[in-house]
Amino acid sequence: MNKTIYQVDSFTDVPFKGNPAGVMLLDTELTEEQMQNIAMEMNLSETAFVIAVDDYYKIRFFTPTSEIALCGHATLASAHILYESGHVNPQDGIRFKTTETMLNIIKVDDRIQMGLPEYSLEKTTLDLDFQSILGWVPLETYYSNKWSIAVAETEALIQNTQPDFALMKTHNLESLIITSKSSAEDVDIVARCFVPEVGINEDPVTGSAHCALAPLWSEKLNKRELKSRQLSTRGGLLDLKLREGVIEITGKAVTIFKATLVI
Numbered sequence: 001m002n003k004t005i006y007q008v009d010s011f012t013d014v015p016f017k018g019n020p021a022g023v024m025l026l027d028t029e030l031t032e033e034q035m036q037n038i039a040m041e042m043n044l045s046e047t048a049f050v051i052a053v054d055d056y057y058k059i060r061f062f063t064p065t066s067e068i069a070l071c072g073h074a075t076l077a078s079a080h081i082l083y084e085s086g087h088v089n090p091q092d093g094i095r096f097k098t099t100e101t102m103l104n105i106i107k108v109d110d111r112i113q114m115g116l117p118e119y120s121l122e123k124t125t126l127d128l129d130f131q132s133i134l135g136w137v138p139l140e141t142y143y144s145n146k147w148s149i150a151v152a153e154t155e156a157l158i159q160n161t162q163p164d165f166a167l168m169k170t171h172n173l174e175s176l177i178i179t180s181k182s183s184a185e186d187v188d189i190v191a192r193c194f195v196p197e198v199g200i201n202e203d204p205v206t207g208s209a210h211c212a213l214a215p216l217w218s219e220k221l222n223k224r225e226l227k228s229r230q231l232s233t234r235g236g237l238l239d240l241k242l243r244e245g246v247i248e249i250t251g252k253a254v255t256i257f258k259a260t261l262v263i
Contacts (some may be wrong), residue, residue: 002024002025002026002027002028003260003261003262004024004025004258004259004260004261005022005023005024005038005042005047005258005259005260005261006022006023006024006077006081006255006257006258006259007020007021007022007023007042007044007255007256007257007258007259008020008021008023008076008077008080008081008253008254008255008256009253009254009256010073010074010076010077010080010205010207010236010251010253011073011076011205011207011230011236011237011238011251011252011253012205012234012235012236012237012251012252012253012254013110013252013253013254014254015254015256016234016256017234017235017236018073018204018205018234018235018236018251018253018254019045019073019203019204019205019206019234019236020044020045020204020256021044021045021046021047021048021071021073021074021076021077021078022038022039022042022044022046022047022048022074022077023047023048023050023074023077023078023080023081024038024047024048024049024050025050025051025081025082025085025087026049026050026051027051028051029051030049032067035047035049035060035062035067036062036066036067038062038261039062039063039064040064040065042064043064044064045063045071045073045200045203045204046061046062046063046068046071046073046074047061047062047074048060048061048071048074048075048077048078049062050078050082050096053097055095056095056096056097056102057078057082057094057095057096057097058096058097059075059078059096059097059098059103060098060099061074061098063198063199063200064199065198065199066198066199067099068198069098069099069100070098070100070101070116070117070208071207071208072114072116072206072207072208072209072210072211072249073204073205073206073207073236075096075103075105075114075116075207076112076114076207076249076251076253077253078096079094079096079105079107079112079114080112080253080255081255082094083107083112084255090107091107093105093106094106101117103115103116108250110252111239111250111251111252112250112251112252112253113248113249113250114207114248114249114250115243115246115247115248116207116208116210116211116246116247116248116249117211117245117246117247118211118214118215118242118245118246118247119144119145119147119211119212119215120144120145121142121143121144121149121212121215121216122142122143122144123140123141123142124141124142124143125141126141126148126150126173128171128173129167129171130150132164132167133163133164133167133168133171133173134150134161134163134164134178135157135160135161135162136152136157136161138150138151138152138178139151139152139153142212142216144211144212144216145211145212146175147175147176147177147209147212148173148175148176148177149176149177149178149179149212149213149216150176150177150178150179151178151179151180151216152178152179152180153180154180154183155180155181155182155183155184155190155231156183157178157180158178158179158180158190158191158192158231159190159231161178161192163176163194163201165194165196165201168194168196169196169197174195174196174197175194175195175197176193176194176195177191177192177193177194177206177209177212177213178191178192178194179191179192179213179216179217181217181220181221182229184229186227187227187228187229187237188217188221188223188226188227188228189213189217189221189226189227189228189229190228190229190230190231191206191209191210191213191228191229191230191231192230192231192232193206193209193230202232202233203232204230204232204233204234204235204236205230205232205234205235205236205238206230207238207249207251210228210238210240210247210249211247213228213240214226214240214242214247214249215242215247218242224241224242225239225240225241225242226239226240226241227239227240228240236251237251238250238251239251
């Protein structure tokens with residue numbers, strides 16, 4: 001069994017920024033228990049396990065506590081390692097099969113472009129004490145593919161939010177995106193993502209959340225191409241482009257280390 005595991009910072013070209021992901025390229029299948037234990041040991045928001053199958057790669061994503069269906073930054077990290085290690089030529093695309101869908105990946109110069117599924121949006125009224133949970137009251141709220149989304153009036157509100165995670169759990173508000181229009185000229189939108197239900201209070205940069213944020217802000221701003229900045233402590237940048245049913249998310253990644261399992 002190949003026992004090499006990588007740590008990659010995604011949606012950045014600066015080490016120790018963006019969102020760190022574990023990546024393990026497999027030559028034989030691991031059990032779910034083995035993958036979950038490795039992800040728990042890595043203690044990153046997600047660790048991806050990748051194995052070649054015919055003309056595609058099967059990919060699975062584990063947080064320290066559970067398996068999830070899709071992770072954008074771990075997909076980016078996995079593609080980065082496949083290209084960097086020479087498993088895939090730079091001019092060739094990558095097809096990842098998740099537990100739910102097929103993802104198409106290409107390399108564009110020094111960046112990687114992922115085609116992720118567009119999420120549908122439902123405008124809703126959440127009868128919650130947001131003032132206590134977030135410190136402000138949203139202008140609008142939406143629901144999209146397990147995410148609750150709260151739209152703020154200003155970027156400063158997003159930047160300064162200190163959520164009450166205990167209250168979030170009490171109100172079953174455990175996958176929350178907060179977002180606003182950006183105050184910067186070179187960025188369209190900003191966001192932060194909180195996912196305490198899978199052991200991640202704040203996710204540094206969340207590709208899958210932009211499967212909902214891209215259509216939301218595309219309609220509001222009347223733009224098919226957007227630049228997003230995630231305002232976590234580590235921070236990250238994502239370029240977004242809407243196609244029919246697909247969100248093209250483009251970003252950079254940098255390898256931090258590789259290690260060998262000795263078990």
